Amino acid sequence: MITHTISSAAVDAVPAAAPSNDDAPAATAPFATPPIRLACVEVCNFRRLSSTRLDLDETTTVLVGANNSGKTSLLTVLRNFLSDQSGFRPYDLSLSQWSKLRELSKAWEGLAEDPTTETKDAEVWVDQLEQLLSCMPFADLWFDAKEGAYSYVAPFITSLKWEGGAVGVRLRLEPVSNIEELRKLAWTFREARHPVKDLPQKGHAWPEDIIDYWLRHPSDLRKVCAYRLDPAEGPLATKGESSPQVLPAGSEPVELAHLRKLIRVDFVAAQRGLGAEEDEARSETPSSRPGMFSSQLLKFARQHLNVSTSSAGHGEALVAAIAEAQAKLDDLIYKALKPAMEDVEVLGYPGLHDPQQFHFRTRIQTADLLAHSTAVQYRLDKSVLDESLPEHSIGLGYQNLQSLSFMLVSFRAARLNPPQGAPAAIHLVIVEEPEAHLHVQVTRNFSSNAHGLIKPKDAVHAHLRSQLLISTHSSHLAHGDSFTRLRYVKRLPSNGAGGKPSTEVVNLGDVFGKDVETRIFAERYFQVQHTDLLFADAAVFVEGTAERMLVPLFIEQHVPKLAKRYVSFVDIGGSHAHRLRPLVEKLGIPTAIVTDLDPVIQTKSAKGRTVRTAVHIAGQADLECGNDTLTSWHPGLPNFKDYGKPTAAQLEWTSPKGVKVRFAWQLPVTAASDQWPSSFEDALVLANIDWFKKLDEEVDAEGKKRKHRGALSKVVELVVDNPDHVKLLEALHNLMHGTFSKGDFAATLFERLNSGAVLQCPEYIKNALEWLSAEVNVTAGGTP
Numbered sequence: 081m082i083t084h085t086i087s088s089a090a091v092d093a094v095p096a097a098a099p100s101n102d103d104a105p106a107a108t109a110p111f112a113t114p115p116i117r118l119a120c121v122e123v124c125n126f127r128r129l130s131s132t133r134l135d136l137d138e139t140t141t142v143l144v145g146a147n148n149s150g151k152t153s154l155l156t157v158l159r160n161f162l163s164d165q166s167g168f169r170p171y172d173l174s175l176s177q178w179s180k181l182r183e184l185s186k187a188w189e190g191l192a193e194d195p196t197t198e199t200k201d202a203e204v205w206v207d208q209l210e211q212l213l214s215c216m217p218f219a220d221l222w223f224d225a226k227e228g229a230y231s232y233v234a235p236f237i238t239s240l241k242w243e244g245g246a247v248g249v250r251l252r253l254e255p256v257s258n259i260e261e262l263r264k265l266a267w268t269f270r271e272a273r274h275p276v277k278d279l280p281q282k283g284h285a286w287p288e289d290i291i292d293y294w295l296r297h298p299s300d301l302r303k304v305c306a307y308r309l310d311p312a313e314g315p316l317a318t319k320g321e322s323s324p325q326v327l328p329a330g331s332e333p334v335e336l337a338h339l340r341k342l343i344r345v346d347f348v349a350a351q352r353g354l355g356a357e358e359d360e361a362r363s364e365t366p367s368s369r370p371g372m373f374s375s376q377l378l379k380f381a382r383q384h385l386n387v388s389t390s391s392a393g394h395g396e397a398l399v400a401a402i403a404e405a406q407a408k409l410d411d412l413i414y415k416a417l418k419p420a421m422e423d424v425e426v427l428g429y430p431g432l433h434d435p436q437q438f439h440f441r442t443r444i445q446t447a448d449l450l451a452h453s454t455a456v457q458y459r460l461d462k463s464v465l466d467e468s469l470p471e472h473s474i475g476l477g478y479q480n481l482q483s484l485s486f487m488l489v490s491f492r493a494a495r496l497n498p499p500q501g502a503p504a505a506i507h508l509v510i511v512e513e514p515e516a517h518l519h520v521q522v523t524r525n526f527s528s529n530a531h532g533l534i535k536p537k538d539a540v541h542a543h544l545r546s547q548l549l550i551s552t553h554s555s556h557l558a559h560g561d562s563f564t565r566l567r568y569v570k571r572l573p574s575n576g577a578g579g580k581p582s583t584e585v586v587n588l589g590d591v592f593g594k595d596v597e598t599r600i601f602a603e604r605y606f607q608v609q610h611t612d613l614l615f616a617d618a619a620v621f622v623e624g625t626a627e628r629m630l631v632p633l634f635i636e637q638h639v640p641k642l643a644k645r646y647v648s649f650v651d652i653g654g655s656h657a658h659r660l661r662p663l664v665e666k667l668g669i670p671t672a673i674v675t676d677l678d679p680v681i682q683t684k685s686a687k688g689r690t691v692r693t694a695v696h697i698a699g700q701a702d703l704e705c706g707n708d709t710l711t712s713w714h715p716g717l718p719n720f721k722d723y724g725k726p727t728a729a730q731l732e733w734t735s736p737k738g739v740k741v742r743f744a745w746q747l748p749v750t751a752a753s754d755q756w757p758s759s760f761e762d763a764l765v766l767a768n769i770d771w772f773k774k775l776d777e778e779v780d781a782e783g784k785k786r787k788h789r790g791a792l793s794k795v796v797e798l799v800v801d802n803p804d805h806v807k808l809l810e811a812l813h814n815l816m817h818g819t820f821s822k823g824d825f826a827a828t829l830f831e832r833l834n835s836g837a838v839l840q841c842p843e844y845i846k847n848a849l850e851w852l853s854a855e856v857n858v859t860a861g862g863t864p
Contacts, residue, residue: 114545115228116505118221118343119246120315122324125174126217127153130582131323133315136547137565140527143551143585144558144614145569146646146669150583151551154569155347155510158549161219161251161304162345162508168217168253168301170294176580177215178291184212185290188266189273195263205259212262218252220309220324221343222316223506228543232505235338236308246316248309249339250327255300257333265300269293305333344504346491348484350513476517484514488533492546496536506545509534515554524560526550558614559606563599564589568614570668586666598659609651613667616648618856620849621657621673626826627760631674633833634841635849642853654678654707661713665735670855672742672848677723677758678706696813697756698806707745714743724748724756732851740855744848753805761822762812763842764829765795769808771839772799791825 117138123129128150134141143151160167173181187208195205225233226244233247256262269290276285287293294300311317313325457468488509495507511530515523527550535546552558558566566588574581592599606613613619622628628651636643652660654675664671680692681702692706703720705711710723715730717723722730723745733741748754752766765772775796778786788796798815802808816822833839841849 114505114543115226116232116342117224117545118506118508118547119224120222121158122220122222122315123154123157124218124324125177125215126157126172126219127174128581128583129153129157130174130176130580132583132585134567134585135587136549138547140531140548140550140561140565141567142527142558142561142565143549143567143569144553146571146615146617147553149569149571150585151569152512153583154585155512155549155551157217157219158508159345159347159510162339162343163347164340166253166302166304169298170291170301172217172301173215173291174217174580176582179578180211180215181291182289184208185269185273185293188270188290189277191266191270194267196260196267202259205262208266209256209259209262212256213252213254216253216255218250218324220314221249221251222309222314223247223249223342224316229505232342235334236306236342238308238310246311246314248311248314249334249342250307250309251304251339252307252327253301254303254305255294257303257305304336306336306339307331307333341501341504343506343508344495345508345510346494348487348509348511348514350516477519477522480514480517481522484511484530485533488530492534492536495544496541503541503544505543506547507534508547508549510549512551513553514550515552515557520556523554523556526557527561527565553615555606555610555612555615559603559610562589563591563603566614568667570666588663588666591662591666593662595662598662601656602660602663605652605656611648611650613648613650615646616669617646618642618669618852619648619650619664619667619671620852621650621652621660621671621675623653623675623760624651625823626764627651627674629826629830630764630833631845631849633830634839634845637833637838638841638846639849639853642849642856645853645856647852647856654709656708658709658713664741665737665739668737668739670740670742670852672744672852673709674744674760674845674848675707675709676760677710677745679703679720679758680706694817696762696810697758698810710743710745714741731848742848742851742855744844746842747844749843752808755805755809757809758813759816760842760845761816761825762809763844764839765799765812766805766809767840767842769799769805771837772796776800790828791821792828794820795825 118136120136121134123132123134132150132154134154143154145151156172160172195201223229223233223246225247229244230237230242236247236249256265269287272287272293276287279285281288286296307327308331309325309327313322315322457470460469461467491507491509496503498504509530514526514530518526527548530550531546531548534548536542536544550557568586568588570584570586572582572584589599592602605611620631622631628649632643632647632649635647650660657673657675677697679695679697681695681700681704682690683693685691692704694706695703697703705717705720705723710716714733715726717726717730724747726747731743733743735741746757746759746763748756749763749766752769755766757763757766772795775788775792776799780786787793794815795812798808798811802811829839
């Protein structure tokens with residue numbers, strides 16, 4: 081067991097909340113649940129977020145998705161707009177707006193006179209101001225508020241008869257806000273551009289355009305303005321998809337100070353500076369390593385525990401301890417320095433009214449006592465007081481957990497104890513990729529535990545809302561929550577004609593609509609399988625264990641380009657794969673479904689009931705496909721024989737929004753006299769008859785015939801004993817539907833393939849994998 085030598089008294093010593101001033105909103109009555117929440121955010125013109133909507137859960141929202149999909153951009157734009165200091169950079173401006181900005185800067189190059197000294201062409205400057213602001217990033221915050229939240233949202237209400245409901249606030253980056261400021265910017269840019277405008281473009285002389293100009297003058301991108309929005313045109317009032325509303329001309333901004341009382345944001349970055357101390361050259365100050373628990377403790381102490389003997393609002397014990405320590409230090413320091421001080425006093429003046437003796441007075445800054453690399457130590461055994469280890473010697477997982485936990489507690493304390501006024505009504509805490517160094521069990525429960533750390537505990541704060549926004553690449557963290565809290569951040573490729581890639585956010589809680597049973601099935605399946613489907617570039621659905629083990633190896637051997645992509649393998653049978661159809665449609669990634677035909681015939685049982693019996697394919701007239709995915713999703717062919725010669729359209733399914741799924745099932749094998757297998761194992765054997773025959777001829781180091789064991793030996797015997805392909809297929813069917821261990825068979829082949837053996841991939845699977853490789857390349861922006 082690990083215990084801390086630093087107790088929790090530090091947290092308990094946080095001063096009480098400052099008294100509210102006259103203009104600070106306050107709750108008029110206790111609430112069972114907070115009367116306001118941040119329900120939705122719409123972001124435009126920020127990086128790849130050309131027009132992206134994010135719906136937030138009441139407590140915890142988890143962003144999932146493949147790399148470079150826009151998860152970090154969503155977190156960053158909220159941080160930039162809601163933090164006290166804006167952190168926008170020129171490259172935050174969406175690529176889709178660069179051409180418009182360059183048109184403006186080109187027009188400014190041609191200015192012959194300083195426009196700040198004249199007032200002509202006012203209409204031209206009005207148009208340019210509108211064009212410039214239309215290119216700027218903005219975020220629409222939509223709050224769902226009840227009547228009890230009126231004091232918080234009053235500055236943003238657009239109706240005199242407000243009885244609760246949606247409240248919208250637009251935050252927009254504004255390099256300039258009026259014509260006068262625009263004229264000044266235009267002339268300043270023209271003066272910088274004029275000396276280099278005729279130089280060759282390949283020289284990249286600064287500034288090439290207004291974007292290049294802002295790289296040296298990022299302070300121009302610091303001003304954010306807030307505006308009221310019409311709730312009737314907002315996403316909370318309209319059903320289905322909607323575009324951000326157009327801000328009416330002449331809209332007056334609202335003071336940002338009102339928004340600070342409504343919502344506070346805190347941010348935990350992915351890079352937290354954890355690790356072991358390796359040498360003396362490494363900094364000893366915790367402040368240089370912001371992720372360490374000791375660094376968080378030091379910051380917390382400097383904010384809340386730097387007290388003196390005259391401080392009010394602190395516990396008497398803490399004040400008394402500081403006073404006693406200072407008095408003892410005064411005395412001890414003087415005694416230690418007394419010999420030197422006596423010599424100094426000899427040189428003093430003998431006058432009666434001159435200084436007669438030196439005296440020392442210390443001033444203890446509580447937080448500084450923790451400003452060293454071993455301020456926090458851990459005991460492995462509570463009973464052994466003199467055996468403790470410094471923080472950096474504990475595992476990274478424990479360091480990260482402690483750092484994150486205390487950081488969240490510190491955010492809560494800072495929110496409840498603002499420098500002035502009352503706490504913000506909504507506290508949005510953003511955590512970027514918390515899974516680094518954390519163990520699986522901790523990661524799975526992180527979101528629920530983390531929200532408990534930022535939520536106020538006292539009943540007096542019941543009216544305050546705490547919301548957590550997490551981005552992650554961890555399937556364990558994602559599947560630790562319900563789909564209702566997951567938001568899939570989806571990459572949208574450019575549509576050609578100069579379009580740019582963009583991002584869409586899918587609320588996975590809405591994917592299955594009112595079909596709660598299927599949603600719960602999907603949630604539980606993902607939890608058990610730990611699938612990484614939500615983070616992949618493409619997906620392969622397979623029928624069972626053998627396909628799950630061998631198909632990835634076939635990809636490496638036969639489709640190497642696909643092996644370089646992030647492909648998720650989902651092991652789900654044909655009787656259930658179709659249930660994930662809504663999810664496949666929403667994720668929008670290319671998918672191949674490798675499944676079995678499951679041929680059956682209807683027979684009568686002893687009790688007269690109609691039953692479906694599995695059979696091998698031997699030209700029966702009354703064969704039916706027993707695979708629910710093929711019958712209820714695609715292609716749903718009425719005649720079983722048509723599955724033997726499918727058309728391209730029957731193999732590929734396309735959703736109304738263009739999502740493509742390639743289906744693959746067993747087809748007649750040319751190398752086996754066109755026999756038609758009905759399972760993966762059948763198809764694999766028929767495609768590699770000669771390979772299995774050679775296994776029967778293998779000899780060991782002593783020249784003796786090698787004896788195969790387990791499932792592989794049974795297959796080898798069947799192949800050797802049945803040279804007739806018709807009889808071989810029937811024998812394989814009987815073997816596979818008996819006590820045959822498919823897992824053992826697949827494991828043996830897996831071992832041989834990894835040792836360099838080359839097996840032919842069944843043609844129906846190979847064709848599907850080649851299709852998938854081409855589709856992934858297209859969606860990634862390449863050519864097939």
